[in-house]
Amino acid sequence: MxxxxxxxxxxxxxxxxxxxxxRSEGAVNPPIHRASTIIIPDVDELYNAPRKTYAIEGMAVQDALREALCAVEGACDAVLTPSGLAACTLALLAVARSGGEVLVTDSVYGPTRRFCDTALTRLGVRTRYFDPRVGGAIASLMTDATCGVFLESPGSLTFEIQDVPAISAVARASGVPVILDNTWSAGVCLKPFQHGVDISVQALTKYQAGHADVLMGAVLTVGSEWGRRVADTHRQLGLCVSPDDAYLVLRGLRSMAVRFERQSASALAIANWLVGRSEVAHVLHPALPSHPDHALWRRDFTGASGVFACALHPVSHQRLKSMLEGLRLFAMGFSWGGYESLVVPVDGNIKRTAAPWQAPQPLLRFSIGLEHVDDLIEDLEQGFQRLATPA
Ligand SMILES: Cc1ncc(COP(=O)(O)O)c(C=O)c1O
Incomplete structure (x- = not known):
């Protein structure tokens, strides 16, 4: 910087x-170095160089992206991973120890849960899932074996907001690191390190990249022992990202504030519109006063992203299919945070063991894009007409 x-x-x-x-010979943007080998002319520097010796460390464009990401969240260091999922699993591996136990929110992103239940188990690390609304009562779950706490706030399907400061205070008192998957906020409206978090995870695939054309993740830290652990584990695993992909994410990042603001405003308008629809049982958007965790959201967040869910009153599969498949602007697809609007039924993806999820089905998750909000509402209105029409 x-x-x-x-x-x-x-x-x-x-x-x-x-x-x-x-770094860029005067150009506004950094150069893309396609590199593996770095030439080192001095024999004495081959194994003792005061600079990079292999491009796995990242070149100018990766450095620029890491610096920018640190500035957004107030971090001291960031490492880049090939996907957001790899960022989640790297953070877990950095804190895991054989015979230990990680405490993981029951609302966690499904593939993160799969990693805990398979790879971590194989390595002798247990996972105990907890109610996302546990707050300070997480103290009762901490034991000598606890080696990390993994949070995701809000959960990206069920939208519970976690009491991050209360959980972090308990963990810190026992010297246990707290990881937060902060992807929903993109670091824009929640500053994890101000709330006691040790390791922040971002799926840059979402808002940072913003154009549905690249996968990447980052793990951010604030210079603690855990920062060193994350950097070492990243190096030991040989993780890196291509310079072209880093360029795309950095390019996306430059316009993220305006995209986020527009997508956030449209999402809230649509959420409010959905509240008034007779087909809708309830809307899960933390910025709505009706959301059970609204008070926590107001206390800790400075805004909301464009991702939320709504539960419909029970309806036949055929009618739901007709509603969703006929949408002209909303497309069905996984991921979120891109410039295009998406909707997906998510009931089948909700896996819970600690705090059963009880809500009317179907549950639709929306990611609101940059289309005009009135066009999006018209698209949904026509969808509701199809929902009401017998096949
Ligand atoms: C909350 C959350 N974390 C992590 C990820 C993983 O990101 P990626 O798709 O880049 O692997 C996702 C993806 O949907 C997500 O929703």
Missing amino acids: NDDLSNRRLATILVHAGRNTA
Whole structure:
């Protein structure tokens, strides 16, 4: 970073962080170095170089992206991973120890849960899932074996907000690191390190990349022992990302503030519109006062992203199919945070063992894109007409 951006507002940070004209020969954006080998002319520096010796460490464009990501969340270091899922699993591996136990929110992203139940189990690390609304009562689950706590707030299917400060305070008192999957907020509206988190995880695939064309993740830390652990584990696993992909994510990041603001506003407008629909049982959007965790969201978040869910009153599969498949603007697909609107029924993906999920079905998850909000509402309105029409 050329300048101290710490007192700047997010939109400014997103435009200026990680820019360094020395690195780019004066160009606004960093160069893309396609590299594996780095030439080292001095024999004495081959094994003792004060600079990079192999491109797995990342070149100029990866460095620029890491710096920019650190500036967004107030982190000291960031490592890049080939997907958001790899960022979640790296963070878990960095804290795991054989014979230990990780405490994981029951609302966690499904593939993160699969990793805990398979690879971690094989390595002799147990997972205990807990009610996402546990708060400070997590103290009763902590034992000498606890080696990490994994949070995701809100859960990306069920939207419970976690009491991150209360959970972090308990974990910190026992020297246990707290990992937060902070993807929903994109670091825009929740600053994890201000709430006691040790390791923040971002699926950059979502809002940072923003265009549904690249997969990437990041693990961010604040210079603690856990920062070193994450960096070492990243190196030991040989994780890296391509310079072209890093360029795409950095390019997306530059416009994230405006995209996020628009997508957030449209999502809230649509959520409010859905509240008034007779087909809708309830809307799960933390910024709505009717959300059970609204008070926590108000306390800890400065905004909301464009991702939320709504449960419909029970309806036949055929009618739901007709509603969803006939949408002209909303497409069905996994992932979220891109410029295009998406909707997907998620009931089948909700796996719970600690706090059973009881809500009317079907549950639809929306990711609101950059289309005009009135067009999106019209699309949904026509969808509801199909929902009401017998096949
Ligand atoms: C909350 C959350 N974390 C992590 C991921 C994984 O990101 P990626 O798709 O880049 O692997 C996802 C993907 O949907 C997610 O929803």
